[in-house]
Amino acid sequence: MSQNPSKKLKMRNHLAAVQRDAFDTLSQCREMLAAYEQTHGIEEHWTPDTEKWQRAIQYLSIHKYQLALDKLEGLVVQRLFELAKMGLSGTGKDDSLVLIKCSIYLQGINFAHISTSP
Numbered sequence: 001m002s003q004n005p006s007k008k009l010k011m012r013n014h015l016a017a018v019q020r021d022a023f024d025t026l027s028q029c030r031e032m033l034a035a036y037e038q039t040h041g042i043e044e045h046w047t048p049d050t051e052k053w054q055r056a057i058q059y060l061s062i063h064k065y066q067l068a069l070d071k072l073e074g075l076v077v078q079r080l081f082e083l084a085k086m087g088l089s090g091t092g093k094d095d096s097l098v099l100i101k102c103s104i105y106l107q108g109i110n111f112a113h114i115s116t117s118p
Contacts, residue, residue: 036042046053 044050046056048054
């Protein structure tokens with residue numbers, strides 16, 4: 001079951017047009033990137049092997065950790081307020097003391113050995 005020659009020709013022409021459009025878009029992106037690099041004085045390209053790349057990766061991982069930690073702290077505080085509203089804040093271990101200890105511990109984690117500037 002083969003297509004007729006007219007449909008094949010239309011399909012080829014369509015694919016060729018799509019290919020040309022993709023190539024034109026790629027060329028425009030490369031030109032814009034080159035202009036941006038020239039405008040901003042970017043001469044060195046980072047690769048996974050460069051030191052700046054590695055520092056940026058470390059910085060991002062620490063940043064993600066800090067965001068998760070902030071979210072967790074917010075959830076714990078929210079829970080403590082909910083317990084206080086219901087009058088249950090003192091029914092378990094001293095929740096505020098646990099929160100303070102956790103906060104002090106987490107703030108004391110030493111990231112000094114990891115450079116945070118990219």
